[in-house]
Amino acid sequence: MTTTDTPPAAGATSAASLNPRRRTFKPNTRHIPVLATLVLLALMYGGGIANYEKFGQPSVFVNLFRDNAVLLVVAVGMTFVIITGGIDLSVGAVISLTTTLTATLLQGGWPPLVVLVLVLLLGSLIGAGQGAVIHFFKVEPFIATLAGLFLARGLALFINQSSIPIRDETWKAISQYRIPLADGVVTKPIALIAIAAVLIAAAVLAWTRFGRNVYAIGGNADSALLMGLPVGRTRIAVYTLSGFCAALGGVLFSINSTSGWALQGSGLELDAIAACVIGGVLLTGGSGYVFGALLGVLVTGLIQTIINFQGDLNPAWTRIIVGVLLFGFIVMQRLVTRRAK
Amino acid sequence: MAEQSPVLEMTGIRKVFPGVVALDGVDFRLYPGEIHALMGENGAGKSTLIKVLTGVYDIDGGDITLAGAPVRINGPLQAQQAGISTVYQEVNLCTNLSVAENIFIGREPRRFGRIQWGLMRRRAAELLARLDLDLDVSAPLSTYSLAIQQMVAIARAVDISARVLILDEPTSSLDTSEVAQLFAVMRRLKDEGVAILFVSHFLDQIYEVSDRLTVLRNGQLIGEYRTAALPQVQLVEKMIGKELAVLSDVEDEAQSSREKAAEASPVIEARGLGRSGAIAPFDLTIHAGEVVGLAGLLGSGRTELARLLFGADRADQGELSIDGRPVTLRSPQLAMKKGIAFSSENRRTEGIIGDLSVRENIILALQASRGWTRPIPRRRQDEIVEKYIKALQIRPADPERPVRNLSGGNQQKVLLARWLITEPRLLIIDEPTRGIDVGAKAEIQKLVAELSGGGMAVLFVSAELEEVLRLSHKIEVLRDRRLVEELENTDGVDADRIMQTIASGATS
Structure with missing residues (x-):
């Protein structure tokens, strides 16, 4: 059981007297990682504005959502999974399966709405299957979703190994549609869908x-079970949700590129996990926010933007910096949780 | 109370596990507004009965009626719905959630599917106030002590169903004032008409708080009594049956080996041995065949002293000699080579490896001392293990059963067996009898007496003075991380005398 390093609160009075101290010193240890990411984001943004001429334009910030819409949607689903203490490695592969299937079906002349519903259902189904295996057979999430990764990627390659262009009018229309936000600032529908996913997920959590x-x-799955909570149902639902989000991400991908490709989204599961961790979602489970995952995605996106602005930097720097940040944030999480205990 | 009808009635309950009849025709009644203690040794069937009540186990026979209506309990959720809530020894809450959430999770007040946090916090605060607890309900549960967490668990249980509350060893990790607070909460609930089933190993607590008690032994009902009408000695007799005689045997044995020990040569001798921050320098000599008891309060330095003698911590001053030759114990391995064995006080975290079998756990230390390049042949392992299972009466006597399925007392015996097969010259045992029942305690005490009779030197660490007095030839009294007095255990020495030393610290 967890031991607290607060002095043993023997009576109600001493327990009550602890409260003011906790209030003033640490508002909530759970918020520290998110706040740290927020500070980091602000510093990076400020640094960008200071160094590059056009960095301060609103479109730079707005485009972060457009460019990272897929990652954002996938990270939302991943946040749920990681909060339960699990992991979902299959999301990148589900994206590739979704884009390939979407492109193939649309090229085959299927109605766009039917294709949309079908691929979202398929993604959810893959997620639900993984969740069921994890719950009923007590398989480690890592292994179960690794199997899902191979399965989905294999299916995608089986359907078609090369890139398939999408010529469907609806898809193209959505892809080319621009939403004006302010003077000279426009965004794409996919960005709004991603933001909507974040808001809905945050409210649900x-x-x-x-x-x-x-x-x-x-926090404690055994306790949750003894408290009469529907542990199995919730766990399966979480993986279903992650599968759904991955499929939605795949749809957004196919809209953005008006194509489908079986190698699309390779490694995206790791980017999503990295964004969650940078955003303060604890890998051990029980703590984290969708808002944190959003910040994590924005941080990685902003790194990329800065590198683009610099112009003469090797794009590999994005990964190097993300790697360094990950180390830093994991160590910080460790320190924060250790102090909380 | 006799006029009332019981809220819960169990008749002829039978539960069979492969090879064992865990409950054999047990009756149990619980009236509203009473605190009812369920008594019995480990393995008597208490846990099984509770698990039947909470729906973890299905029964193989018998009837359960709740408020007059027959019920069949199929799971924890259904037990809750039927009005039976349980609070376990280990707090089963989620410490990452707030106090209010822990009370209401799964039953949060909602409006259009949206949780009403304000209402939830208010109701949590009201509920806790009813139990005289003033907590910040929006703080994470992890910021509060184990005792408070336990009360939050009780608050949750009571709020879910106020009919039957099962408290399974809630006091085992609480200190005295926390226990008092828990009892206050229990009495308050009793006055509200809640029927409470209480399990505890501490007889004093049973007598302080319970109205009636039911005794089980070996899965059978021994009887149901009014607590006030049953003297403690009789209760113990009913719990452990005829084995009570064992305790006086132990004392005789200890007496007879006492004379022998005096003339034996010292096994280990410490001169001014100490470690700053852990234990002040002390002198200590233990002879072959001698039992030396360490007495003192929790945190007085008992374990620290023992760890120095085993090399688990390094002494930063003083000298240590074994068989008259000076040694520096740099590591436990070296100590083991010199014939010192240490059975740790935390059998769960430092001793027993739950997933390994009884055999593997017993063989562990011997194998370690031989090194992994020279595995012990399986046939030899089986011989050794069988011998010790028999000698220590480890139950169930199945060497291949995972240790985690054994009761606390039997795990302790496995741990002892592990060290005994290394044939140590000095055996250090730290709190071997904590959290185990009276019968197993007596067996372990008897074993210690026999070992010293056979020439082994024993350093016996225990919080229970009675036990130290019964077994030891010599008692070292510790206070504030200092060895304050050494007492020869003669007839003039009793618990009062030791407590006086612990309390005053003065050498009289």
């Missing part, structure tokens, strides 16, 4: 029983 059960399972 904070205000629904399902959301709270996700936290409870991550």
Whole structure:
């Protein structure tokens, strides 16, 4: 069991007297990683504005959402999974399967709406299957979703190994549609969809029983079971949700590139996990916010933007910096949780 | 109370596990507004009965009626819905969630599917106030002590269903004032008409708080009594049956070996041995065949002293000699080579490896001392293990069973066996009898007496003075990380005398 380093609160009075101290010193240890990421983001943004002439233009910031819409949607699903203490390695492969299938079906003349519903269902189904294997056979999430990764990627390559262009009018229309936000600032529908996903997910986590059960399972799954919470159902639902998000990400991908390709989204699962961790979602489960994952995605996106602005830097720097940040944030999480205990 | 009808009635409950009848026709009644203690040794069937009540186990026979209506309990959730809530020894809450959430999770007040946090916090605060607890309900549970967490668990249980509350060893990790607070909460709930089933190893607590008690032994019902009408000695007799005689045997054995020990040669001798911050320099001599008891309060330096003698911590001053030759114990391995064995106080975290079998756990230390290049042949292993399972009466006597499925007392015996097969000359045992029942305690004490009779030197660490007095030839009293007095255990020495020393620290 967890031991606290607060002095043993023997009576109600001493327990009550602890409260003011905790309030003034550490508002909430759970917020520290998110706040740190927010500070980092602000520093990077400020640094960008100071160094590059056009960095301060609103379009630079707005484009972060457009360029990282897929990653954002996938990270939302990943956040749920990681909060339960699990991991989902299959999301990148589900994206490639979704884009390939979408492109193939659209080229085959299927109605766009049917294709959309079908691929979203398929993604959810793959997720639900993984969740069921994890729950009923007590398989480690790492292994179960690794199997899902191979399966989905294999299926995608089986359908078609090369890039398939999408000529469907609806897809092209959505791809070319621009939403004016302000003077000279426009964004794409996919960015709004990603933001909507973040908002809905945040509300679900904070205000629904399902959301709270996700936290409870991550905190202590055995306790959650003894408290009568639907652990199995919630766990399967979380992987289903992650599968759905991955499929949605795949759809966004196919819209953005008006093509489908079986090698699309390779390694994206790792980018999503990295974004979650940088955003303060604890890999051990039980703690984290969708808002944090959003910040994590923005941080990685901003690194890329800065490198583009610099112009003469090797793009590999993005990965190097993300690697360094990951180390830093994992160590920080460790310190924060250790102090909380 | 006799006029009332029981809220819970279990008749002829039978539960069979492969090879064992865990419950054999047990009756149990629980009235509203009473605290009812369930008594019995480890393995008597208490846990099984509780698991039947909470729906973890299905029964093989018998009837359960709740408030007059027959019920069949199929799972923890269903037990809750039927009005039976349980609080376990290990707090089963999620410490990452807030106090209020821990009370209400799964039952949060909602409006259009949205959790009403404000209402939830208010109701949590009201509920806790009813139990005289003033907590910050929006703080994570992890910021509070184990005792408070336990009360939060009780608050949750009570709020879910106020009919039957099962408290399974809730006091085992609480200190005295925390226990008092828990009892206050229990009495308050009892006054509200809640029926409470209480399990504890501490007889004093049973007598302080319970109204009636039911005794089980070997899966059978021994009887149901009014606590006030049953003297403690009789209760113990009913719990352990005829084995009570063992305890007086132990004392005789200890007496007879006492004379022998005096003339034996010293096995280990410490002169001014100490470690700053852990234990002040002390002198200590232990002879072959001698039992030396370490007495003192929790945190007085008992374990620290023992760890120095085993090399688990390094002494930074003083000298140590074994068989008259000076040694520096740099590591436990070296100590083991010199014939010193140390059985740790935390059998769960430092001793027993739950997933390994009884055989593997017993063979562990011997194998380690031989090195992995010279594995012990399987046939030899089986011989050794069988011998010790028999000698220490480890139950169930199945060498291939994972240790985690054994009761606390039997795990302790496995741990002892592990060190005994290395044939140590000095055996250090730290709190071997903590958290185990009276019968197993007596067996372990008897074993210690026999070992010293056979010439082994024993350093016996225990928080229970009675036990130290019964076994030891010599008692070292510790206070504030200092060895304050050495007492020969003669007839003039009793618990009062030792407590006086612990309390005053003065050498009289």
